[in-house]
Amino acid sequence: MENLLLWGLYVATFYAFLPGLISRTFGFRVFKKGLVEKEIALTFDDGPDPVYTAQLLDLLARYNAKATFFIVGSHAEGQEHLLRRMKDEGHNLGVHNYVHKSNWLMRPRTVKRQIERTLDIIEHATGSRSAYYRPPWGIVNVFDYAKFGHLQIILWSAMFGDWRMRLGSERLKKRMMKKLKPGEVLLLHDCGMTFGADKEAPLNMLIALEGYLEEGVKRGYRFIAIDEMIKLTEAAKSMHRSVWKKVLVSLWLTWERLFHFLFRLKTVGNEADAAFHYRVITYNGEDIAFAEGGNVVKGDRVAELHFDNKMLSSIAATSKSPVATGIRMLREVEQALPLLANQLAADSDAKDIKAVYGVTMIHRGADRLGFEIFQLPEGLFAKSTRVYLRILIKVLTNTKKTVKSNKKKDAVSPRMLLMPVTTVRRYATEQLNRMQDITEAVERSLSAAADEAAQLGTKTTAI
Numbered sequence: 001m002e003n004l005l006l007w008g009l010y011v012a013t014f015y016a017f018l019p020g021l022i023s024r025t026f027g028f029r030v031f032k033k034g035l036v037e038k039e040i041a042l043t044f045d046d047g048p049d050p051v052y053t054a055q056l057l058d059l060l061a062r063y064n065a066k067a068t069f070f071i072v073g074s075h076a077e078g079q080e081h082l083l084r085r086m087k088d089e090g091h092n093l094g095v096h097n098y099v100h101k102s103n104w105l106m107r108p109r110t111v112k113r114q115i116e117r118t119l120d121i122i123e124h125a126t127g128s129r130s131a132y133y134r135p136p137w138g139i140v141n142v143f144d145y146a147k148f149g150h151l152q153i154i155l156w157s158a159m160f161g162d163w164r165m166r167l168g169s170e171r172l173k174k175r176m177m178k179k180l181k182p183g184e185v186l187l188l189h190d191c192g193m194t195f196g197a198d199k200e201a202p203l204n205m206l207i208a209l210e211g212y213l214e215e216g217v218k219r220g221y222r223f224i225a226i227d228e229m230i231k232l233t234e235a236a237k238s239m240h241r242s243v244w245k246k247v248l249v250s251l252w253l254t255w256e257r258l259f260h261f262l263f264r265l266k267t268v269g270n271e272a273d274a275a276f277h278y279r280v281i282t283y284n285g286e287d288i289a290f291a292e293g294g295n296v297v298k299g300d301r302v303a304e305l306h307f308d309n310k311m312l313s314s315i316a317a318t319s320k321s322p323v324a325t326g327i328r329m330l331r332e333v334e335q336a337l338p339l340l341a342n343q344l345a346a347d348s349d350a351k352d353i354k355a356v357y358g359v360t361m362i363h364r365g366a367d368r369l370g371f372e373i374f375q376l377p378e379g380l381f382a383k384s385t386r387v388y389l390r391i392l393i394k395v396l397t398n399t400k401k402t403v404k405s406n407k408k409k410d411a412v413s414p415r416m417l418l419m420p421v422t423t424v425r426r427y428a429t430e431q432l433n434r435m436q437d438i439t440e441a442v443e444r445s446l447s448a449a450a451d452e453a454a455q456l457g458t459k460t461t462a463i
Contacts, residue, residue, distance in 0.1 A: 030140075032155035034183035034229040035236040039222050041185045041229040042067040042209075043156060045096055045134065048075055048082040049191035052202035056190045057085060059206060063213040065223035067091050068154070070134040073098035073118030075191060080125035087126040092225040094132030094154060095119060100194040103135045115151070132226060154226055156187035162205045163189050165198035169207035176212045180219070185229070256309050265306060266347070268340045275311060275329075275336035276358075278303045280349045283357065286377050290420050296354050303350055305358035305417075307333075330365050337369065341428035344421075356419045363415045370423040374416040 034041060042060075047053045047069055060067055069086055071093055076083055086093055097103075098114040106114070115133060123129045133151040140153065158179040162172055179186060188209065192199040216223065224232075259265070265277040283302045289295045296302060311332060316325045344350045363373055 030153040030155045031185075031226070031230055031233075033157040033185055034233045035240075036183050036229065036232045038182055038220055039224050039229060039232060040180070040182065040216065041226050042188065042223050043070065043094075043134070043154065043185060043226065044068070044188050044190040045070045045136075046072055046075070046100060046189050046191040046194050046197070048079045048086075049193065049202060050079060052192075052206065053079075053082050053190045054085075055206055056202075056209075057082075057089060057091075059210055059213070060091075060223075061089060063217055063223065065213055066225040066228070067223070068094055068132065068226040069190070070094040070096035070132070070154075071118060071122060071130075072096050072100050072191070072194070073114070073121050075193065076118070076121050076125070080121070083122060083125035087128070090225070092132060092227055093122050093126065093130050094134055094226070095122070095130055095151070096134055097136055100136050102137055102139050104139055152230070154185070156185045158184050159187040162208070163192060163194075163197035163201050165192075165201045165204065167201075167204065169204040172204055173208035173211045176208055177215065180212065180216055180221070182221070183229075183233075185226070253310055253313070266343070268336055268343055273311070274308045275332040276308055276340070277306045278340070278344075278356070279306075280304075280347075280353060283354075285416070288355075288372075288374060288416075288418055290355075290372060290418070292420070292423075294354070294420050294422070296357075296418060300354040301350075301352050302355050302357040302418075303344060303353050305356055307358075307360065327365065330369065333366075334369055337424075337427045341424050341426075344424060345428055353421055355421055356424055358417045359414055360417060361414050363417055366417050369419075370426075371417040371419045374418065376414055376416055 042065060044056065044067060048071065053069075069091060071083070073095075083093060095115050095118045097111070098117045101114075103111050119129055131150075131152055132154050134154050138155050158176075160172055160175045161167055176186070188205050189197065190202050190205070191197075192201040213223065260277060263279055265279050267274045267277050269275070280301060281304045283296055283300045284298055287295060287297045307329065312325070312329060315328045315332070340356070344353065344356075359376065363371075367373055
């Protein structure tokens with residue numbers, strides 16, 4: 001018997017108590033307070049009531065206030081006209097189960113039937129299905145998170161005990177006035193026909209609410225439905241994240257400038273539009289053999305490449321994913337490689353280098369530019385590099401969209417890139433050939449223009 005009771009306690013704890021505690025305390029998978037400047041959300045449970053709900057709608061209309069009604073399905077049957085009026089007057093409708101019974105006391109299948117039945121009633125009356133759900137007493141069980149993902153669970157930030165008649169309208173109003181603050185989600189009741197409530201209690205609520213609305217309007221508050229509160233809150237959070245992102249990017253770019261100064265990195269091309277920087281170092285990694293011959297061994301001199309994070313950040317701001325950022329960055333690298341080749345050829349510090357070398361998460365397609373791609377040898381350096389580069393990608397790029405395919409995951413995992421110095425020199429030769437072609441074309445154009453001018457010389461003088 002003792003073991004049975006113990007198992008019952010375990011089941012109750014994990015089925016209901018812990019999910020309820022987590023959602024109420026930490027707001028996990030629920031919405032309970034807004035992040036706004038001058039808006040308050042009014043929500044009403046347990047209705048509709050044949051007497052008080054119509055009076056409440058009249059009151060809200062006088063103050064141009066919008067609200068959210070969490071419907072008990074059994075109360076709504078036969079009162080569909082009230083649901084239609086709520087919808088027509090711009091209010092939100094949500095589900096509060098078919099009967100006012102705790103989810104802790106029902107099996108998941110029963111809870112689902114309760115919700116679906118109430119959704120059907122709302123849809124039949126208004127023509128649209130609800131997207132919001134508030135479990136009675138705000139009590140969720142562990143299955144509510146998984147089974148009702150299509151519904152947004154709405155809790156509250158302020159509750160006043162307005163279902164008790166003895167509270168009185170004046171005391172209720174005083175309690176409510178303490179919550180005349182932006183972002184509050186107020187829980188009130190427009191029906192007193194549920195267990196533990198007083199049938200006439202909504203009368204006090206209406207009196208207190210009128211004083212609350214009057215004062216709120218004077219102070220410039222807007223009373224809005226939950227859909228607008230969620231939308232405004234998401235916009236505010238997005239802006240907040242954007243501000244912090246800018247701060248992080250600024251700090252990171254400041255650190256990059258300091259890094260360049262301390263380690264004397266040289267910029268490839270112009271500082272304003274540089275794709276990368278480099279420094280000549282001694283290679284300390286494992287021996288690398290190139291596909292076309294030659295190798296790099298410990299002790300060889302190499303030019304270590306560093307992407308320009310300012311350019312990376314600028315490209316990332318208009319890219320949809322880290323992969324798209326990588327593709328655009330590689331195009332910039334392709335255009336800058338001839339500049340790198342010429343600069344290395346003129347740099348006395350780089351006269352004996354064996355290769356250019358870098359470690360990056362942006363490597364997809366780099367082999368088409370002449371780089372050879374290698375796995376990082378496992379060890380402390382590889383682990384620390386992964387952490388560093390992943391932080392860098394999160395700070396400097398747009399990572400809102402989830403990368404799911406293995407191919408895309410591979411594209412944003414760190415690799416070593418090496419290009420033999422012979423391949424680097426080809427870029428300088430190719431650029432020189434292109435410049436010669438351009439020069440010859442210009443000379444041909446100038447020669448033709450001169451011949452034409454000579455033929456028309458006398459006429460031109462006459463003009």
